[in-house]
Amino acid sequence: MERVRLRSAAAALTSLMAFTATSLVAGPAVADATAGPCALPRTSAHHSLGLDTWNGSYTRPDATLDAVMIFLSFPDSAPLSTPDELVGDHFPATSDFFRRASYGRSQLRVHPLGAWLQMPESSTAYGIQRDWDPGRRGTYLHDAVTAADQMVDFSVYDIVYLVADPDAPGVDSDATKVVNFDRPMKADGTDIKRVVTVFERHPPDRNVLAHETGHVFDLPDLYHRPMDGKGDWDTYVGDWDVMGSQFGLAPDLFGWHKWKLGWLGGDEVRCITGGGHGGKLVTLEPLAAAPVRGTSLGTRLVVVRTGESTALAIEARGATGNDQDTCTEGILLYRVQAEAGSGGGPIEVIDTHPESDACWDESVYPALADAPLRVGETYTMPGEPGGRIQVEVVDRARTGAWTIKIATA
Incomplete structure (x- = not known):
């Protein structure tokens, strides 16, 4: 031809x-x-x-x-x-x-x-x-x-x-x-x-x-571009995804992105619907961890629907794979908005430690560098349209897996 x-x-x-x-x-x-x-x-x-x-x-x-x-x-x-x-x-x-x-x-x-x-x-x-x-x-x-x-x-x-x-x-x-x-x-x-x-x-x-x-691959910009080009570009997601900053310490793609691209699905994504008495326990494998040969990935992403076009996503971030240089580890929470376009904040990381920062000499945005929850910590989402959501980090196993409890009301 x-x-x-x-x-x-x-x-x-x-x-x-x-x-x-x-x-x-x-x-x-x-x-x-x-x-x-x-x-x-x-x-x-x-x-x-x-x-x-x-x-x-x-x-x-x-x-x-x-x-x-x-x-x-x-x-x-x-x-x-x-x-x-x-x-x-x-x-x-x-x-x-x-x-x-x-x-x-x-x-x-x-x-x-x-x-x-x-x-x-x-x-x-x-x-x-x-x-x-x-x-x-x-x-x-x-x-x-x-x-x-x-x-x-x-x-x-x-x-x-x-x-x-x-x-x-x-x-x-x-x-x-x-x-x-x-x-x-x-x-x-x-x-x-x-x-x-x-x-x-x-x-x-x-x-x-x-x-x-x-x-x-149809992934959006996650950075915030100031109107005059001056100021901080990394206020939405900090170090936590390469679509936010190519210089990030933990640049692996968010679990939501991996779900969108077809890399996660089925048992790897846990959808929480309904409150449940006393909350629901979930074990999360670190998002960036390579699976052990011959085993399943395990749960890598937890999602709570909060509205017609919004959701809360929860994942574990640890120093492995693309995230090997991260300066903090823990359970990361972020909001997803399907109606927000590229550069308009379709994902916003939730700072569970708003009074502190971390890694000021390495992070692209230290205020979000310590965003993840650690063992023994609990965070309650304020004013979500879908109701109250509470996330508690119960334990971390020697294998690196995290156990969390999610309560909705």
Whole structure:
């Protein structure tokens, strides 16, 4: 079958509306067999954390995924790094992150081009920056896919990474992001719905590509961006998820994210409905802990529905796996809002120790670094729409599992 070349689509690309990961891309609903009474409904919010259905416009990482990495140079700068060095900046670290986060249920394989492809314009001509002019960004994407057209069969890849020469004078590392297309580009008989534009320094920020790849999987930004760009960005979730901060000490994906992506389900997610006399005891395995071979994951997430589109999520966080550098351990509580979009606080960690902080010399937001409950502590949720919720940490076993009691009224 003759390949469908990109040039026919590329000619119109500059007029094609491209927009960043903070904008809405509609998609078909796909029923989720793991949904239950605690699964919030997916809403029209961008990257909604409702998970009763899956947005079919996004790649779901429940199998082996293949990514192409394309390296772009510019006529105004000779690259100081090799493609192999830049691959090493991000892989195997990014693949390892998702392998651990998914308990081995998702594999990300990268296929890098071995040479630089030169863009037709100087790096400064594209006006690369965080809040990029759509016209200039469209020109950049047009030129990038045209440069790659002769060497890349896009039909065999799930993810496209466009990596710019980090030392070119016009490259701004703050511009790294996912670009979604209002209308997919057609290339090699397949739709390209989004690309990851990488402008990172060498070496790059830690976990930056794990964060951006999370957007490819329909995960939202969990940071709070101040209106004037000044102030603290990490007030919503602190260190506790890579979608909040790529620098976090405990960057493993929240259990809610893992449920959404299909990595948790069934007995691994416990839905608490009804009060129950004296509360319900639940044993939680640390979220980031790898399962013992031949055994089940055990319960990793507890959910209490608090409203039509809200829930309380409870999980155990410990120093293992992607969370091995955490400075505190315990039972983490957070609110989930399915109607809040990316960057609008769809998840907010509950600070169970509001009068103190921790890890001030390491944490991205010390006020939330000591958010988890410890053994012997109890926290009562104030003013929840679904009623009063009390969480007590009863015990921690030598194996690392935590026993908690949840009472609702």
